[in-house]
Amino acid sequence: MSTLINTVGTSPMIVSEVFQYVKNIDEKLKNIALIYTSDKEIEAGVMAVTGAVLSKYPDVHLYNYEIDIQDIEDQSSFLHFLDFFAEVVKKEKEYGPIYLNVSGGRKVESIALSIYAGFAGVKTVYNVIHRDVRNFNDKYERIKDLIMNDFGNCNSEEAARIIYNKRSREYDPIFFPNPSNLVFLEISVLNMPESEKEMIRRCIEGIHLDDTDIEDFRIKAYADSGFITFDRHRTYATELGNIILKML
Numbered sequence: 001m002s003t004l005i006n007t008v009g010t011s012p013m014i015v016s017e018v019f020q021y022v023k024n025i026d027e028k029l030k031n032i033a034l035i036y037t038s039d040k041e042i043e044a045g046v047m048a049v050t051g052a053v054l055s056k057y058p059d060v061h062l063y064n065y066e067i068d069i070q071d072i073e074d075q076s077s078f079l080h081f082l083d084f085f086a087e088v089v090k091k092e093k094e095y096g097p098i099y100l101n102v103s104g105g106r107k108v109e110s111i112a113l114s115i116y117a118g119f120a121g122v123k124t125v126y127n128v129i130h131r132d133v134r135n136f137n138d139k140y141e142r143i144k145d146l147i148m149n150d151f152g153n154c155n156s157e158e159a160a161r162i163i164y165n166k167r168s169r170e171y172d173p174i175f176f177p178n179p180s181n182l183v184f185l186e187i188s189v190l191n192m193p194e195s196e197k198e199m200i201r202r203c204i205e206g207i208h209l210d211d212t213d214i215e216d217f218r219i220k221a222y223a224d225s226g227f228i229t230f231d232r233h234r235t236y237a238t239e240l241g242n243i244i245l246k247m248l
Contacts, residue, residue, distance in 0.1 A: 003031035003092045005085075005122075006101040007109050012045030012147075013140070014103040016052045016175040018126050021184050022099055023057070029099070033063045033092050035085065037070050040152065041144075047151040051164030052175035054157060062157065063092075072108050079239055082112055086246040089120040097121075103128045118190045119197070119247040125187040132181055140174055200227060201248050204241040208234050 004022055006015045015034065023029045032053065036042050043066075050062050067084045069077050092098055100122045102110035114125050150163050164171055199214050203222050207214065209230065219235060222228050227241035237245070 001030040001095045002026050002028045002097045002099065002123075003033055003095055004029060004099045004101055005033045005088060005092060006035065007104050007106075007113070008034050008036040008042060008046055008049070009104045009106065010041060010045065011104055011140070012042075012049040013052075013175045013177075014128055015049045015101065017128050017177065017182060018101040018103060018184070019053060019057075019060075020176060021128075021179070021182075022126065026097075026099075028096070030059065031061050031063065031092065031095055033065060033088055035065045035067060035088060038066055038068065039070065041148060044148050044151040044154075047154040047160045048147045048164065048171070049175065050157055051151070051154075051160035051162075052171060054161040055164050055168060056176070058161075072106060078108065078112065079243065081109060082116065082240070083243045083246070085113060085116075086120070086243050089122075089247055093121055097123050099123055100125045101128075102126070114187065116244065116247065118192060119244050121247070122189050125189060127185040127187065129183040129185065130177075130181060131183060143170060143174060146170065197248055201245060203228050203235045204237045204245045206235055206237065 004019055006018070008015060015032065019029070019032060034046055036046055046064065053060055053062065065084070065088050067081065069080060072078050072081055089098065098121060100113060100117055102113055102125055117125050146167070150167065151160060154160050154163060199218060200222055203214065203219060204227055209232070219230060223230055226238055227244055228235045228237060230236065
């Protein structure tokens with residue numbers, strides 16, 4: 001089975017849009033992982049898109065990952081978010097190939113996940129663009145309060161599916177808009193040979209520089225990338241390096 005990992009912000013319909021698109025490409029896509037913050041509006045959106053997906057794909061499994069920060073404000077919160085993503089990847093990789101949707105969430109999240117997706121074994125990164133975004137945003141603004149009222153206190157997938165089905169006429173144009181109004185960007189992931197990943201892994205775990213087959217220029221490149229530091233004797237993992245290690 002394949003998994004679509006999503007960062008969810010205040011536009012939850014992006015999840016169902018990208019899922020439907022990728023599902024038409026990969027029929028083995030059965031899992032959706034949702035990464036989101038503990039914000040009431042976002043939580044309601046998570047339940048709304050849960051109901052939307054299950055109303056049309058009842059055999060899909062959704063996994064919710066709520067992160068305990070509101071936003072990325074500094075280096076510490078950035079690394080915390082990336083570490084959280086790495087833990088999600090570790091769990092979801094057990095099921096099979098991973099796709100990544102970076103359309104939702106904050107810009108810095110999208111940038112970071114796109115950069116490090118190759119280490120996580122992601123197949124493809126997706127972004128969705130609305131051709132008529134102003135008109136679409138107007139439609140969404142008109143039902144935002146409805147989503148909050150319907151899903152703000154919803155706490156189960158079955159309840160979300162029932163609520164969504166009762167108002168599918170209002171919700172479907174938002175969560176499943178006409179595909180001709182959407183542009184799906186498939187961003188190829190920068191992959192590297194397993195031999196290169198193994199050298200990065202070894203350097204992060206720590207190697208003695210007087211007894212290694214890894215060239216000096218590679219060690220310097222890994223240090224410049226922020227994965228390691230080194231002295232005359234050995235390499236040492238940075239906080240970022242330990243996070244990358246989880247993805248490898």
